[in-house]
Amino acid sequence: MSYDDQNIFAKIISGEIPCDKIYESEFTIVFEDIRPQAPSHVLIIPRGKYRDINDFSKNANNDEILDLNKSISIVADKLGVSEDAGGGGYRLITNAGKDSHQEVPHLHFHLVAGKPLGPLLVE
Secondary structure, X not given: OOOOXXXXXXXXXXXXXXXXXXXXXXXXXXXXXXXXXXXXXXXXXXXXXXXXHHHHHHHOOHHHHHHHHHHHHHHHHHHOOXXXXXXXXXXXXXXXXXXXXXXXXXXXXXXXXXXXXXXXXXX
């Protein structure tokens, strides 16, 4: 499957669509979710053209992988939701493929926090 250059995150990366950016690095952009599901809800995306975590893990270079992972903890601290920053913790979610209900075909992580989140899956 090829990467869709017209997905909303590709357009955010190119600057075609604005976002409420809260952090950026050489390889990563973090911005507020437009439909927040918790008091803190941001999206963490690589600048590279990766469909999902499988594509990223197989094809990203080590600098991209390290930067994305470090960006997660930097943002959690910046938002004050990590336990290191005095928060109560956070949940990091990514979906891969149709069964997971991945809506945008660009790797993205939802970092949600700011309230008790309950169990991961409801049966």
